[in-house]
Amino acid sequence: MKLLAFETATEACSVALHVDGQVRERFEIAPRRHAELSLPWAEELLAEAGISRRQLDGIAFSRGPGAFTGVRLAIALAQGIALALDRPLLPVSTLQVLALRAPLEENQILSAIDARMGEVYVARFERVDGLPMARDAERVCVPAEVSLPEAASVYGVGTGFAAGEGALVAQLGAGLRRFDATALPRA
Numbered sequence: 001m002k003l004l005a006f007e008t009a010t011e012a013c014s015v016a017l018h019v020d021g022q023v024r025e026r027f028e029i030a031p032r033r034h035a036e037l038s039l040p041w042a043e044e045l046l047a048e049a050g051i052s053r054r055q056l057d058g059i060a061f062s063r064g065p066g067a068f069t070g071v072r073l074a075i076a077l078a079q080g081i082a083l084a085l086d087r088p089l090l091p092v093s094t095l096q097v098l099a100l101r102a103p104l105e106e107n108q109i110l111s112a113i114d115a116r117m118g119e120v121y122v123a124r125f126e127r128v129d130g131l132p133m134a135r136d137a138e139r140v141c142v143p144a145e146v147s148l149p150e151a152a153s154v155y156g157v158g159t160g161f162a163a164g165e166g167a168l169v170a171q172l173g174a175g176l177r178r179f180d181a182t183a184l185p186r187a
Helices: 034-049 068-085 094-099 163-175
Strands: 002-007 012-019 022-029 058-062 089-092 108-116 119-128 131-134 139-141 154-157 176-180
Touching: 002 034, 002 068, 002 089, 012 034, 022 034, 034 068, 058 068, 068 089, 089 094, 094 108, 094 119, 094 131, 108 163, 119 163, 154 163, 163 176
Parallel strands: 002 058, 058 089, 108 154, 154 176
Antiparallel strands: 002 012, 012 022, 108 119, 119 131, 119 139
């Protein structure tokens, strides 16, 4: 399986190439440079792997939630390449990808991305066979509206935990075991 993937929904820009179990990636925190970096990185990764665009089986992309311009960019890049090559598109949740950044021993995960203006994009996941599966709908809200099921305890991952001077951390209190407020999604 040969997949090219774009993740541009946050301040981080990431492009990855999966070729038969091996992953090559470019990643940089590069606000407002995603359009400049994405296609050249894709070409570099293909060249390093020694494969052509025509050998790709599909194009994956971050469908959000996230920054409007970044999400649009990933969709446009993936759609353009997929259309030109007649390959399938594989939309992936930014919050689910972010949940993959949680340590493997963490089974209950809350992904949160700073949505700016006092809001966060948030969803709860449970690891099933190693993969985070959604337990809540993705949504955007103020941290005060985020709640957990009674007696739930989660690992937090994403920039939403640093937003608003830690408002989400304060809101969840003891329901938040640990968190990584610096984690960003990667392709």
